[in-house]
Amino acid sequence: MKLLNYTTTYFAVILIFLLGLWALIFYFEILDEIYDSMDDGLDNQKMLIIRQAKEDPSILSKNAFEDGNYIITSTTPQHSRSFTDAYRDTLMFMENEDEYEPVRLLESVFQQNGQYYKIKVVTSMVEEDDLRKELFFSLIWLYLGLILTILVLNNVLQKKAWKPFYKLLHQLEKFSIEKDRKIKFETTKIEEFKLLNERVDRLLKKSVESYKSQKEFIENASHELQTPLAISINKLELMAENANLPPAQMEELGTVLHSLERLTRLNRSLLLLSRIENRQFEAKENIAWNDLVKQIITEFEDFAEHQQVKISLTEEAHIEHTGNKDLAGILVSNLLKNAIFHTPSGTAVEIKISAKGIEFINPGSAPLEKSKIFSRFKGGEKEDSTGLGLAISKAIVEKMNMDLTYNYTSQNHIFTIFF
Secondary structure (H helix, E strand, O other): OOHHHHHHHHHHHHHHHHHHHHHHHHHHHHHHHHHHHHHHHHHHHHHHHHHHHHHOHHHHHOOOOOOOOEEEEEEOHHHHHOOOOEEEEEEEEEOOOOEEEEEEEEEEEEEEOOEEEEEEEEEEOOOHHHHHHHHHHHHHHHHHHHHHHHHHHHHHHHHHHOHHHHHHHHHHHHOOOOOOOOOOOOOOOOHHHHHHHHHHHHHHHHHHHHHHHHHHHHHHHHHHHHHHHHHHHHHHHHHHHHOOOOHHHHHHHHHHHHHHHHHHHHHHHHHHHHHHHOOOOOOOEEEEHHHHHHHHHHHOHHHHHHOOOEEEEEEOOOOEEEEOHHHHHHHHHHHHHHHHHOOOOOOEEEEEEEOOEEEEEEEOOOOOOOOOOOOOOOOOOOOOOOOOHHHHHHHHHHHOOOEEEEEEEOOEEEEEEEO
């Protein structure tokens, strides 16, 4: 949900309670004003009728409402002395409506020529049911009108005010720390957006600087490590060739050489993993995965023959996918090498290319732990393994918007690349 619509939702809920409270107060205020106005009118009519009775005593005998809105009846002095004017609501039959309708009634007493009279004056009044009904529908239309106005304001006026924010989001979405493109901030008079632009600019500059420093450190560290490692390996190899050492010492020398070579491979793998995670493989092209797999199989034929493992390829579909070809080659190489390396001698590794993806299938006696299979240095690696092959493969598929899964079925390990 967008921010503007989110705030509109809050306004809509708050308005319901505010309008409901306002309607309640307004309803009772209107009723009070209506009653006050009717009571003033009834009091005025009473005074006019009493004045008219002094001029025309015949109306003192009017004791029915058929031909007017008042009646006058005789009363006793005792009743008159204790009587006070009373206003109340009652019902009266209306012939035009053919039903009883609410009216406002005033009862009062007056004296004329030594006689005491009670007078009742009525006037029609607004039906409260009708008043509540009209007020309810008026509030509904008012509420809808206010919501519509808020929506128009949000999408016309406030959207213009929020333009710098949305432009910043759009540029951040396209920002790439590897390309180090500067963001052009929208000029704005709004203090909060100015502050946001300043903070984002400062944060991006720090991130770019950290990225460059990290990249340089990794490259320098890798280079500085590779040189002494290569020198040490060469000197040890020369020593092994030229020196007449006892078999025990030659064996120890071989162990040292083996460890240095493993350290060299580990250094290269860590550098590669870091480069992948830092998105230093940005070039993209259309990759024919069938041809790529065949090429990698050809490169690994000698290794597979040395391990006494056969490689079989089944093609059920032709797959093309956009990505970095170097990373794709590393991915296939790692998965194929992993399958060959962990397959018992005399068995076969099967590669199946289908519409759903590419499967690497090799026999195994027990399933691997799925929660750790793609972790770095997960333990239990063979002596010649760096423990980073599957971690690198997982990093590659994530950077290329693919997926890599592991399953164990029918005593077979199955790694699948999904496109």
